[in-house]
Amino acid sequence: MRRLASALLALGLLVAVPTTALAHDVLERTNPADGTTVSTMPASVVLTFSEDPLAIGAQVVVTGPSGAVSSGAPAVSGRDVTQAVAPDAPGGDYTVTYRVTSGDGHPVSGTFSFHATVGLDGSTATAPATVHVRPVDTDEQAAARGSLLVPILLTVVSTVLLLGLAGYLVLRSREADRRP
Numbered sequence: 771m772r773r774l775a776s777a778l779l780a781l782g783l784l785v786a787v788p789t790t791a792l793a794h795d796v797l798e799r800t801n802p803a804d805g806t807t808v809s810t811m812p813a814s815v816v817l818t819f820s821e822d823p824l825a826i827g828a829q830v831v832v833t834g835p836s837g838a839v840s841s842g843a844p845a846v847s848g849r850d851v852t853q854a855v856a857p858d859a860p861g862g863d864y865t866v867t868y869r870v871t872s873g874d875g876h877p878v879s880g881t882f883s884f885h886a887t888v889g890l891d892g893s894t895a896t897a898p899a900t901v902h903v904r905p906v907d908t909d910e911q912a913a914a915r916g917s918l919l920v921p922i923l924l925t926v927v928s929t930v931l932l933l934g935l936a937g938y939l940v941l942r943s944r945e946a947d948r949r950p
């Protein structure tokens with residue numbers, strides 16, 4: 771019985787402990803934030819992920835009224851991915867498309883948008899700010915969110931198993947004490 775108990779305990783720990791390391795990095799926030807209007811076009815856009823993305827393979831394309839204005843390669847530092855913008859970027863609607871390599875080696879990609887009233891070139895956006903619609907999750911983001919559910923369920927199940935086992939063992943030892 772004791773051998774079975776320790777085997778179950780080991781199994782429970784195996785299931786409970788390493789599952790949190792399996793999740794994708796998810797985009798937590800951006801600057802400018804998705805769907806917002808900023809008075810002046812920033813010199814760079816920053817994407818902050820839930821974990822540190824890998825330094826290799828990051829791509830960020832900033833596209834506005836004059837086309838793509840990304841300047842150079844994005845810089846990955848901790849959870850932040852920073853993309854410089856060309857100094858002649860005009861005011862207007864911008865879309866940022868990104869693709870980074872998650873800490874677990876999987877690609878994570880998506881899009882967000884913002885409106886800059888005044889450009890880095892001093893120009894004012896001629897068109898009024900359009901109504902921004904928050905972009906729908908990409909398949910990868912949806913899958914990343916879904917994949918979190920399995921580790922959480924496994925952790926809950928293994929915790930319940932461990933608690934049940936602990937209770938059973940306590941009852942057993944009490945019974946054993948009562949016997950002559």
Ligand SMILES: [Cu+2]
Binds near residue numbers: 792793794872874876
């Ligand atoms: Cu992954």
